[in-house]
Amino acid sequence: MAERLAMTGADFSMHYCTRTVDRAAFLQRFNASRYAPRVQFHFYDGAADQKLNLAAMLADPQAGVHLYVCGLKGFMDAVLKTAREKGWPGGQLHYEFFGAEVAKSDSDAGFEIQLASSGRVIAVARDQTVTQALSTAGVKVPTSCEQGVCGTCLTRVLSGVPDHKGMYLTPEKQAANDQFTPCCSRAKTARLVLDL
Ligand code: FES
DSSP, rough: HHHHHHHTTTTEEEEEEEESSSGGGTTTHHHHSTTTEEEEETTSOOOGGSOHHHHTTTTTOOOOOOEEEEHHHHHHHHHHHHHTTOOOOOGGGEESOOOOOOOOOTTSSOOEEEEETTTTTTEEOTTTHHHHHHHHHHOOOOSSSSSSSSSSSSSSEEEEEEESSSSSSSSSHHHSEEOOOOOEEESSSEEEEEEO
């Protein structure tokens, strides 16, 4: 992304965080790049004045300025939580989790899904995902990560309330309850009608 932004002359800054300088895999490459002045390194074990200061960095959200973040879950949770607290609109936050644990909840009971195209009702057992139940019933929904991270399985929900799990949908999009990631998300209502 940085290469592309630099090539198009876009205005951007990049913050690269690692635990130690030895673990900064792209240090040489970034330092040798045409956009080197735009890159700031932050090392967890480094001096206090170079550490990532999220509150200061994200203090002033502006229209047209977007935040892109990827990395480990704890790091990303901290970045996104701070951005939301500082008032960054959900549409200006973009992220890619490399992996995520799918949280269990009390609603992990069985429920039903209904296919809008045929009216067919399929039971999802307590220990099954929606995509597993669909697959058993001969209905294939494409999947990739199966952790609610990539969005490959994203499916429209026509009625019922999904129990969102995973990270792909922003909190705003989750609140709309009109789509969900059936590889890991479940239902808060006895039935979901899906656009399948
Ligand atoms: S397969 Fe990746 S979000 Fe469902």
